Amino acid sequence: MRERDVFGKKINRVSFVLVLVFLFGAVIAARFGILSILDARLASVAAEQAELQGRIDAIVAAGEARSYHEIGEIVDALPNAFDQIGIAGELALVRDLSGFAAATGYGETFLDDADSPVDVVLAPTVKAVRIAVTMDVADPASVVDYLDHLDGLERIYYVDEVVVDYHDAGAYVTIVLYTFYNDVTL
Numbered sequence: 001m002r003e004r005d006v007f008g009k010k011i012n013r014v015s016f017v018l019v020l021v022f023l024f025g026a027v028i029a030a031r032f033g034i035l036s037i038l039d040a041r042l043a044s045v046a047a048e049q050a051e052l053q054g055r056i057d058a059i060v061a062a063g064e065a066r067s068y069h070e071i072g073e074i075v076d077a078l079p080n081a082f083d084q085i086g087i088a089g090e091l092a093l094v095r096d097l098s099g100f101a102a103a104t105g106y107g108e109t110f111l112d113d114a115d116s117p118v119d120v121v122l123a124p125t126v127k128a129v130r131i132a133v134t135m136d137v138a139d140p141a142s143v144v145d146y147l148d149h150l151d152g153l154e155r156i157y158y159v160d161e162v163v164v165d166y167h168d169a170g171a172y173v174t175i176v177l178y179t180f181y182n183d184v185t186l
Helices: 016-065 071-077 084-097 142-151
Strands: 104-114 126-137 157-167 170-182
Touching (some): 016 142, 016 157, 084 104, 084 126, 084 142, 142 170
Antiparallel strands (some): 104 126, 126 170, 157 170
């Protein structure tokens, strides 16, 4: 075989097929490497989600187990009317104290005269207000702080549901809570 072509250049003996096989092998190896890294990351995020959900469930369960007064005793302490602006102000304060001031997609949905979330039969004048708070947060662990600050308010809030859906940049949080008022005129 000749070592030089008609122009005097050295002939390269590397086969084009071998180069393709090598590149194909490198791409396949890179694919499996990336998939294993992503699987490890997904497993760590799933473990973190399970831990946070366990903490949230423990807080909600502990909140449900606490009972300071009977329902009949606190009826007189309930507000006499539904004050959406006051509740929205309190929730904004709790949001800011919890570090969610920069939370995107923040929204509150109020439903006046909703069905009561408790199993106890309430007086017919006691009305429940269902509030759904949704937000996209960067630090899902701060949801616990949000619930702690909510518990520290004077208004009675009943946390019915907390859902944390994780994504790449944080989590989408949905909190369903209730507050009550005694619909009587004084």
